[in-house]
Amino acid sequence: MKINREQVEHVARLARLALSDTELETLTGEMDAILDYVEKLNELDTDHIVPTAHAVPVENAFREDSVGASIGSEKALQNAPEASDNCFVVPKVIE
C-alpha cells in the first residue's frame, strides 16, 4: 500500500472535505492505485533532467506597472453569499 486511510483523512481535512466511511474506503483504494501507476516514473533515470515547473515552454510573461480598471465593489460582491458595508461577510474568525 502506498497510502493509508489516515493519510487520506488528513488530505481530506486539509481540503475541507467531509468524507463518509465508505468514501474514505473507496478513495484510499483509488488513490493507492493512482500512486502505484505514477510509481512507474521512478523507473526512469531523471538525474540530469531539470524538474518541470510549467508545461508550456514560455518564460517571462510580464505586465507593466500601470493602473487599469478594477471591477468595483458592487460587482466584486455580486455573488457573495453575504455582504455588508462593501465587504464580504464571513463567519467570525478568531485569532
Place this chain on the structure above:
Amino acid sequence: MTSRYEVVIGLEVHVQLTTQTKIFCNCSTAFGKQPNSQTCPVCLGLPGALPVLNRKVAEYAIKTGLATNCSIAPRSIFARKNYFYPDLPKGYQISQFELPICEHGRLDIEVEGQPKSIGITRIHMEEDAGKLLHDSGDTSRVDLNRACTPLLEIVSEPDMRSSDEAIAYLKKLHQIVVYLGVCDGNLEEGSFRCDANVSIRPWGQKEFGTRAELKNINSFRFIKQAIDYEIERQTDILDDGGRVIQETRLFDTDSGTTRSMRGKEEAHDYRYFPDPDLVPLIVSDAWVEQMRRELPELPEAKISRFVGELGLPAYDAEVLAADRLMAEYYDSLVALNGNAKLCANWVMGELQRALNDSGTSIADCPVTPQLLAGILKRIDDNTISNKIAKTVFDAMWQSGKDADTIIEEQGLKQVTDTGAIEAIVDEVMAANPGQVEEYRGGKEKLMGFFVGQVMRATKGKANPAAVNEMLKKKLSG
C-alpha cells in the same frame, strides 16, 4: 545580561512594495480606499482568471537582492502555498518556494562597536492576503483591496544572538529598502512587518533549541520588547526543567508579553507546488547589470564618503545618511557651500529642528538647499553672525524669501564698524558704573554681562568678536 543560555534569533521580514499596481493584476495598490473597490477577477480569485507578473516587482526584488549582497537566480518559479483562511480568496497564496529570486545574501551590522555579518537565506516575491475586519457579533468582514499587493519576504539566517542585534539588522534592512525606493518603510501601516523566530540553548550546544515564532509586531521598540520577553519566558521554562513548545505567539503591546496563538497550531501542511498559471522568471545577466546601475548610493557608501571625502565625524555622517532625502539635501547644500561641517551642523541642527517642530517631511521642506546656502554665504562673509542667521532661517521658513532680502528688510546686517561699536560700549559702561568697578576689581566673569548688554543694545547685530575686543580694551583701560 549573563545567562546560562545562548539566544538564537532569525527574522522574517515582509516588505510591501511601492508599485502602483498589484503583483499579478492591474488593480491599484492605493491605501485607504472603499473596501473591495480595487479588485478584479485575478485578485478576487475568480475561476479562469490568469495572473501575470508585474515587471516592476521583479525589478524591485532584484535591486533588493543586489543591495543585500544576494546572488540573483537566473531562473526562479512561483509556487502555490495552500491553506484556508477567509482573507485568502483562492485558497492558496502565490509565493515562491523551491527557486526564490534571491539567495545567499548578507547584511553587515554593528552593535556596541562590534561588527557582525548577518546571513540572508533568501528573498522571494509573493502576494499579500486581504484584510479581515472583526465585528462585535459572530461575523467578520473581508476587504480584498490589499489582496495581491506585492510583498518581498526577506528571510535571515538564525545569526542574531541578542535583541539588539536583531534591531540593528532590521534598521539596516529598513534603511536599505527605503533608500532603494522599493518600500515606503511605514511600520505602522504594515509596509515593513517582522516575524521573529526566537530560541535559546545552553552555551556550547550545537543543536538549536525549540523556537517560538513571534508575529504581529509593528515597531522596532515592540520587536525588542517581544524578543526580550520571549527570552525571559523560555529561560524560565528551561530553568524549571520544562520544555519549550514550538508555536506561534502574539505580542501584546499593552502588557509587553507574548501569548500563544492557539487554533493555528495544527501542523502547517502547505503542499507547495509550482503554479501552472505563472511561467518561469528568467533573469539575464544584462538585466541584473541594468538593475545594478540603477541602484542609488547606499547608506554605507554614503557614510564612508561623508567621512572620507568630506571629513565629517562618523556620528554626523551616520545621522545625515540615515534618511535618503536628508542625505541628498545635504549633498546639494555642500555642492553650493563647500564647508562640509558647517553644512552638517545646519542640516542636523536648525533644519532638523524646524522639520520636527512643524511635523514637516524633508520632501516638503520650504527652505531649499539653495535658500539655506544663501544664509551660509552671509555667515561666511561676516554679514551676519551665527545667532542672527537663525533668525534669518526662521523668517525664511515662514516666508520663503531669500536670505539677502530678509537681511535687508529686517535690517539684520551685522555691525562691524568699530566706531559704532565703541560708542555703544561707552554707553553701556556709563550706564553701569558699579559693574565696571567690580570688573576692574577682578570680577572678570562680568564680561558676559557686558557682552549681553551691548548685544541687546544692537539687537544682536554687533559682531561678537569685535564687541569682545572692544570691551576688553575699554574695560582694562
